[in-house]
Amino acid sequence: METGGFVADSLKMARFSKNHSTKNFIVAGVRFMGESAKILSPEKRVFMPDLDATCSLDLGCNASDFATFHVAHPERVVVVYANTSAAVKAQADWMVTSSCALAIVHQLKSEGKQILWAPDRHLGRYIQEQSGADMLLWNGACIVHDEFKAAELSMFKAAHPNAMVLVHPESPQAVVDLADVVGSTFAMIKAVVEGSATEYIVATDNGILHRMRQLAPHKKFIEAPTAGNSANLQELCPLPLDGYKWPSRHFELPRKCFW
Structure with missing residues (x-):
């Protein structure tokens, strides 16, 4: 069986899994990263060391709460950041990363679109400031x-x-x-x-x-200095390497989570 490793951000990992011939992947990260890989490669199996490892942005944007927010503003195009669950992504018109968000929002603004943005208010404010777009921001933030x-x-x-x-x-x-x-x-x-x-x-x-x-x-x-001891996500993404029962760490996504 072909094996190997790859270190990258969530989008690059998802693209790597899509373009690689291997049918089984272990994504060592938080859950939205594994879900993103599965969305791009639904026919492949994605395993995670800890299915409960998560991200504060994901936790702060519950899918049902976001649906209520979304329904209240039907006139707006929904743009969500990659750091969200598959269930939130399924409600979006666009899914972006921090590297492509500005270009996409610029384009939507040129088309006269109003935007509903989630979940990170700091990233949303930065994109809004740089683009001048009409953006309604979900009130979320990355704890790091x-x-x-x-x-x-x-x-x-x-x-x-x-x-x-x-x-x-x-x-x-x-x-x-x-x-x-x-x-x-x-x-x-x-x-x-x-x-x-x-x-x-x-x-x-x-x-x-x-x-x-x-x-x-x-x-x-x-x-850079923080209010705490350090800036890291290790406590949110523990990776115990002993005694894995890998089949229990393989997940499937409901059909509604795919575009």
């Missing part, structure tokens, strides 16, 4: 990115004047305003690989630092 604090980040910048600041648009506006680069996981990694700076202050899940150090070993990476 919501923890970044502008005052402390300003002090970090002062202490490292030559460092480039990389910020994910799920962060609060005051933090985004301090960034040299605002973008998706892929955009931040690209900025590190192609950038001329030797130091980077990184405001996103600190798991990205490992990949950055692999790709740019001679550069220095500094974790």
Whole structure:
């Protein structure tokens, strides 16, 4: 049996599973990532180490509550972020990632469309600000990115004047305003690989630092300050590697979750 590994964000993992010949995949991440892979490859089997591993954005946008919100605004085009359940995605007209959201919203605005956005209000505000689109935002936030604090980040910048600041648009506006680069996981990694700076202050899940150090070993990476101890999703996505009963971690999605 052909085996292998692949490290990427949720969209790239889903595309990888669709384009790869293997019929069985293990997605080591939170549930919406496995669901996204299954949506693009319904004929394949997607396993997850923990089917209960989830994301605060997903948890904060319950499908039935979102349906009520959606029905109350039938005139709006529904655009949802990838960090949502398959049941929420099934209610959407468009599903976007942080790397393609702005281009899609720009296009919808040019067509005169009003937008209902979910779930991340920070990312939605950033897209709204950049595009000028008429957007009604669901009141959700990522517990990791919501923890970044502008005052402390300003002090970090002062202490490292030559460092480039990389910020994910799920962060609060005051933090985004301090960034040299605002973008998706892929955009931040690209900025590190192609950038001329030797130091980077990184405001996103600190798991990205490992990949950055692999790709740019001679550069220095500094974790941006948070209100807590650190910015990571490990507690939401435990991966116990012993004693798996893999058949119980394989899931199917109802037909209504496919477009």
